[in-house]
Amino acid sequence: MARPSVQPGVVIDGFKVGERLHSGGMATLWSVTRPDINVPLLMKIPRISEGEDPAAIVSFEMEQLILPRLKGPHVPACFATGDFAHQAYVVIELIPGQTLYRRLPELPLPYGEACLIAGKIAAALADLHRQNVIHHDIKPSSIMFRDSGEAVLIDFGLSHHTQLPDLLQEEFRLPYGTAPYMAPERLLGVRDDPRSDLFSLGVLLYFFTTGVRPFGETETLRGMRRRLWRDPHPPRKLKPDYPPWLQEVVMRCLEIEPASRYPTASQLAFDLAHPDQIKLTARAERIKRDPLMTVWRRRFNQGLLQVERKVDVAAQLASSxxxxxxxxxxxxxxxxxxxxxxxxxxxxxxxxxxxxxxxxxxxxxxxxxxxxxxxxxxxxxxxxxxxxxxxxxxxxxxxxxxxxxxxxxxxxxxxxxxxxxxxxxxxxxxxxxxxxxxxxxxxxxxxxxxxxxxxxxxxxxxxxxxx
Amino acid sequence: MLLAIFSDIHANRQAFSACLESARTRGARRIIFLGDFVGYGGDPEWTVDTAIRLIADGAVAVRGNHDQAVTSASESMNPDAQAAIEWTRGRLSAAQRRFLAELPLTLEEDDRLYVHSEASSPQRWRYVQSTPDAARSLIATPAHVTFCGHIHRPALYSMSATAKMTSFVPTAHVPIQLLRGRQWLAVLGSVGQPRDGDPAAAYALYDTSSREITYCRVPYDVDAAAARIRENGLPDRLADRLFVGR
CATH class of the missing domain: 3.40.50.620 (HUPs)
Incomplete structure (x- = not known):
């Protein structure tokens, strides 16, 4: 079927296309307007021509399913979706400003500022998880902020909604996502545990406070799998002035076993808001990684990372x-x-x-x-x-x-x-x-x-x- | 248009009535029956008469294996089911049996296919128990959405343009948009004899314009339905299982 070519001035389902804002690997973003909608709008159009990565289509379908369901200040409001039979698109609220990615040259940030940012992201995740959605791609470029201060999560193409079919479930042989931020259980195919997002936020907080990514920048599956048994260097090893309470928070987020992390994003946000009340454990003071014996046990004792058969997100949130x-x-x-x-x-x-x-x-x-x-x-x-x-x-x-x-x-x-x-x-x-x-x-x-x-x-x- | 889709009523008057009432309240304009009106339950005459009346008013229906079994003796079934079929056969009038015998195996409407078991060979009454079963059915039809029943456990499968499958157990009352870019197989739960552990009657609503399917559950008077089974001397097990939905 011939698809209408998108260019400025074209009208799609009542939306008048303006300038092209971004052209990425998976999609192009256009500024659009409709007379009856009074907020700046963004139209996202997937790249679906012959030979494109099928991931682009499936991710886009996930966004089509999930975005219209989401509510609240921590996500862009969704105004319309169009399907592949005519012109595939989603129209969402345009969040002004830049993503957190722009801050990368300034790293490491002061501890207080990094924690403030992480606390806002945790609050946004808490709201998202309450809506039965796990983001699965938490990283600086999927986070923006409203003028009022709230974090806004964008890009739901890899997300999982516990009450909707997971179109990505059998699509890819390898886990799909952003390697440095991916939780270890994701490498085992687990897509229904909200604590995977807390791991990614832990990676972000580690990176923003030390300037170093805890698991490096590896993109190979072999390199990624190391995080199933190898813990990162404690931040205090890299920065002797690193506050013990902050190391407690970061290392708890980065626990290999999801059950050892914070049970909910709300509880993480709570600790970030009340650092003086955090109960310090052995995590807080460590300056070395786990001894080799522990690492080897993890690596060769299969099943040490317990994959829970099915996580009921709502029940898990309700229990914590x-x-x-x-x-x-x-x-x-x-x-x-x-x-x-x-x-x-x-x-x-x-x-x-x-x-x-x-x-x-x-x-x-x-x-x-x-x-x-x-x-x-x-x-x-x-x-x-x-x-x-x-x-x-x-x-x-x-x-x-x-x-x-x-x-x-x-x-x-x-x-x-x-x-x-x-x-x-x-x-x-x-x-x-x-x-x-x-x-x-x-x-x-x-x-x-x-x-x-x-x-x-x-x-x-x-x-x-x-x- | 909002469709109400019922499968595997199995002569359970109480469950069928509760689902009809629920669908009416939710604004359904048209009824689709996916077969197995009879078998197992204690009210086959009322169930068939009600279906005939609704079809006269615009509903459509396909035939299930139990509907076929009461009209031809060739279907092989487990002893409980067989006992119920033989009892049912004696209860139905010739006209009622003819109605069941004349139902088609499949029906197509716009980009939808209705079938009792699955699309690859409807007359073989195969169950859709797994993703490969669903793939076999989806490959056999160009329909955008296939609606079927037969297994008494709700599920939703999809196949992408590159033939990748997904499977999903739907949450009751959460609408799901059946995206146009892939084919879907909606397996309905049973109105009259649920087997997914939830004793509430199951049916589905489908909005043809928004392409949203909603799997619904309706609590009904299980005691009364079980009493009808016992009163008629049908196997006790058929009454007992209604309470647990297994």
Missing amino acids: PIVAVAIDTVDGTDELNGALRRTAARILETLPAARLACVNVLKLGRITIDRTLDEQGQNKHVDRLVALKHWASPLKLNESRLTVHVLEAIDPASAILEFARANHVDHIIVGARQDSFVRSLLGSVSAKVASEAPCTVTVVRPQRPAG
Whole structure:
């Protein structure tokens, strides 16, 4: 079939083609407009002439399937798709600016800046994984940023949607993707584990903070397979000033076994946002790679990397929630605090990968200028942290599962809600204020949290004797 | 146009009614039957009469192996199925049996093919159990989408222009666009005797303009359907399996 040649001025399904923005190996990108759409648009047209890589077509089909399903600020909005019977294309929102690839000449970046970037990518991945999609090509050139700061993931041609057919499943004999960033399990054909994206993000963070790619630039299958048994040099070996907490984060992302990595992108984002609370393990201090014995065992003990038969992405995300419990250390009664602890314990017992953030709000006066020190000169903030840890100690949680946070705010409910949003909290546990006089005077914190929270809220109220 | 596609009703009145109601609520305008109206279940007369009425109103249907077995004794089946077939044969009127006997093995409509088992040799009643089975069927037809049933387990296969296959177990109620660049084989679950571990009745919706298929599951009154099987003296196993969808 003769295909209309695309050139400026041509109209395709109501979209007027403007200038050509990019001509790549897989596709050409055109600026397009349609009178009823008020945002800058991009039309992506695959290269499908005779002799082209069949990967170009299949990747394009995956984008056609996946892009219209995606929502939210972390992906380009999709406006239309056209199929191969006429003119294959997708029209998406044009994200202004450059990809993260442009920053490569500046590497290594300062630790703080690199972590900020990685935290934004982790938040974007968390949102993507919640939509049942694994990106599978996380690298600098597939990441952009909105003016508002959010990371935007682009290029879904290698992605996997757990509720759609995976057209790439039998297409290629070799794993397809970007070699330096590819997770080891991908080399074994695993395409349904969202933790593969966390590995790629770990590669990116390692690269951005050290200037060196952890697994080099190898493109051969043989070279790529080394990552199934050989761990990278710890960043501290390359940069003695490398913060131990950052090495902890990076090396956890780069674990060979997916189960040893962060269970979810949200949990990774949480650690990047709260570096002072990261529980350091042996990973943090290492300056050498694993001893040869370990490497050889990995290499020759087949099956050391356990390929799980089928990962249910939604179930895995649901089993690894961030739970926030709001504790009133001043006015909360022992009865209520005990009930909150029992509720938290029940949730944590059933979900071993869940983590608990204990939150307390240090209420500021509206008018008075608050002082951090109380009349006795004691630091209120520190007191609260101590009280939170005391509350949590009977739970006997591993430190890596527990964090404590004192928020300073005028309105406690708003502070809790803001914390939940910023940290991708999956479940809030909050106590109901028991004194009806105080409640009517101050309003109910739990009611506001329950009605406005972005996630599940459990309101805890100790049983009262029948009156 | 939104099509509702039903396969393997197997004389399960409760499941069939629930699916018809669900399809109507979801706006289906036309019904396609992929065969096996009877066998296994306790309400063959009602099921066949309902199908005849719907076909008079514009539905279309193809024949399944159980439909054929009640009209000709040549089909070999397992003892439970055989017992149900013999019982069914005695229940149906001559007109009802003729209706089943006269159903075509395949039907084509635009770029779609409807067949009970698979497209390569519909009269042999082969199951599509694997990707090679699906490839054999897809190679045998130019149709963009083939709809079939027979195996009672929903699946969706595709073949690319370079003959690469994909297989997929669909998630209920998630629409999937059947892209034009490849051929598709949509294997439907069973209305009246699901075997994929989910006892809910299975059917599918297909939107011919957006080319989206949605596999649907509908809970129904399994107790009542099982009671009809027992009341009629059919093998207990046929009633028991409805509760577990195996």
